[in-house]
Amino acid sequence: MNGARATIACVLAWLAPGAGHLYLGRRLRAAVFFVVVMTTFSLGLAFEGKPSVIDRRQPLLSYLQVFANVGTGPMEAVAREKIFGQLAYRLPPEDAGPDPHSTIGLELRRRTQSEKTPYGTAYLWTAGLMNILLILDAFDIAIGRKQ
Amino acid sequence: MQSHFLHMVTFSGLVSTFFAFLSRNERKARLRFGLAMAACMIALTLALAWVMYPFPR
Numbered sequence: 001m002n003g004a005r006a007t008i009a010c011v012l013a014w015l016a017p018g019a020g021h022l023y024l025g026r027r028l029r030a031a032v033f034f035v036v037v038m039t040t041f042s043l044g045l046a047f048e049g050k051p052s053v054i055d056r057r058q059p060l061l062s063y064l065q066v067f068a069n070v071g072t073g074p075m076e077a078v079a080r081e082k083i084f085g086q087l088a089y090r091l092p093p094e095d096a097g098p099d100p101h102s103t104i105g106l107e108l109r110r111r112t113q114s115e116k117t118p119y120g121t122a123y124l125w126t127a128g129l130m131n132i133l134l135i136l137d138a139f140d141i142a143i144g145r146k147q
Numbered sequence: 148m149q150s151h152f153l154h155m156v157t158f159s160g161l162v163s164t165f166f167a168f169l170s171r172n173e174r175k176a177r178l179r180f181g182l183a184m185a186a187c188m189i190a191l192t193l194a195l196a197w198v199m200y201p202f203p204r
Contacts, residue, residue: 029168032168033169036161036164036168037165043157047148115149116149119154122158126158126161126162130162130165134169147172
């Protein structure tokens, strides 16, 4: 049954990079995708990448950034929890002004001032976007649209 | 690592490896596609940097 197979492949692909391809029998691709996405994500963390949060001042952009982050899967949630001390996806209203007060706002401010952060943030977004493409690729393979 | 260039090369390598495996099935085609994509990314970035050099801000 293609529908169930495609669903399982997509869910696995989101849970761990390459897992969807492994489930579909594409072992080499699965291994390469796992290494590439994990390396990109790890570089993002090593260079103090900023996990994006939804900011009411920039709704469209911040939603897209969070979407890119979430694409990486559960490991992004674990990293986010470690960085902010909580699983936060939204900027608290009190941090919307020039002086942040919450731990999320303070951590974002600290990372914004770091020279490494622009690189790290780009790596984090790229890892998420790569994984979203992997989910779509796993879907195409599962329904027979691609080899 | 604080070098823009090293970051750019690393990023190009990761992205081109990813797309080579995503879009090609044979080994030779993957290698050719990956190398061409990485070379294009690096060359275009350097060209853009050269064009932007007179405008630092």
